[in-house]
Amino acid sequence: MKNYWSFFMTLLVVFSACDSKIVDKKRSTNNIIIPNEEVFQTVSLLGDSLFTKIDSTSQSMQIKNLQEAEKQYLEDPTLENLIWIGRREAYLSRYDLAIRTFTKAINEFPEAFEPLRHRGHRYVSIRKFDEAIRDFQNAADLMAGTPIQIEQDGMPNKLNIPLSNVQFNVWYHLGLAHYLKGEWDEAREAYKNCMEVSVNDDLKIATLDWYYMTLVKLGRTDDAQELLVKVNSKMDIIENDAYFKRLLMYKGEFQPEKLLNVDSEASDQKLQYVTQGYGLGNYYLSKGDTSMAQSIFQNVINTGYWSAFGYIASEMELAKLKDE
Template identity: 75%
Template sequence: MKWNGSFFLVMIAFLFACEGTTTIKKKSKNNFIIHNESVFQARSLKGDSLFTKIDSGAQKKQINDLLEAERAYLNESTLDNLIWIGRREAYLGRYDLAIRTFTKAVSEYPEAFEPLRHRGHRYLSIRMFDEAIRDFEKAAILMNGSEIQIEQDGMPNKLNIPLSNVQFNVWYHLGLAHYLKGNWNDALEAYKNCLEVSINDDLRIATMDWYYMTLRKMGREKEAKELIKPVKNDMDIIENDAYFKRILMYKGEINPEKLLNVDENASDQKLQYVTQGYGLGNYYLTKGDTAMAKSIFQNVINTGYWSAFGYIASEMELAKL
């Protein structure tokens, strides 16, 4: 079934529709009314309601990118163009719409692993871990034996060089889903597979970090230390600086108290703060300092950056503690 133009008009209107009492802020280029809204997305692992609020001023570029993605799909109804609609919806925090778009792609392209990779990712965002695991496991079967497929960035890095690949993202997020459920053996297996498709230092650093933490959760400290031995402090890391610093801290080359030397209120540093914060909290947890760990995890929660993996992992730890 193909989406026609009138369907997309409804979809764009729905994206910015008022689901309660809201204040109209402005109109898009296509004259669709954009509301200042808060839309329920999920419940945290501690039972709190999580909402997305679209700011038509601050997120103007992301809104325009979504409209452009929709126009591209109307002109050429390909799998790639459909996936980009879902990705753009997710960048706006509308994971509900993104999952619906990816579900359409899964239905129309049942032999494709790419939409499963993206839907699984957004199931993680809304804490639906079992659904995410099913998607990633199916994607892993479908992509078995395929060549590495570089994944274009929706939010390019400082060098505008795409670093990740679809295979990496399937295994990486599958490992994370198992990690967040406390399935350490399954997480470890996923990260082993992920390391095989981590084709540059940025990807290797990100994989090693979660791999290391998984080993520590399992009490395998010696293996964990061996894993990160190849990491050197002069490595040229483009994207994953937060993971890089976490590993240098594990190796004793960065003092723990310096790890959070970032402004958690600055929009461009909030993700780094959350990522490094979870690593630091987990570090103190492995040292038996539960009070310090809880304090740091709570600081991560206080950022409100609830879609970040470090935030979800901090939720998981606090729920357990």
């Protein structure tokens, strides 16, 4: 208990007297989450500084959830409760705090693979791919031979049914980290392993999409086309509709020009726009239409949704095109 307070008190932020009464009602009890304060997080692959700014109105429920997670940990300092603090911090895009919390969990529970999975994920968010890869590889070693462990959702889907598992998330994000570094062979191996723990259609679709793109990057187009045999319109998709449409596009069953028929300005559709945008841009890139691909990647960047995987991948592609 004492360690918990010393951990967070080292990060104590001093508030101005005139604002303290207002902010105290809305900030996290660890005195770190300050609404409307812009906090630096990382530098993009294009050299832009990226910041987080929490809105006390639109994100009030997420702040409340974080406060509740902190309360639960104080009452019962388990690994699971500590991880939930980090997850809630990450949902507020305070990846700096989330990584620190997961590091605390890793230090206190060195045999656990779960906090490594979560810290690795957030290292990807801030473009620290080497650190992410180390965490995921360590997690893979620790979880070898363990039964599938369903991971509870912090932001539930429309049916409130948890679909992912920890093993899937380790291999999936390991593949992503290698992909974003342009390490296609390593990404392919990770996605091959990920397919083995993709235990429902949503997970299969998410894995197949990145697996397909990885094989295309490697020039293994026949193998990529063979993967698409696993995709059909009758699959039961709850969450990953954007990935599903991308795969149907690769099969020729969905028109490319229809892929971006979403409102990039609407908060509930922005992630779908970014996800589909990267897939469409990469599709044109694979066809040799660099100009169209570059335009779409730039439109993804213009959304400002910099934590999304499609956004980071678009950064990667634009940075590579710039260097050519």
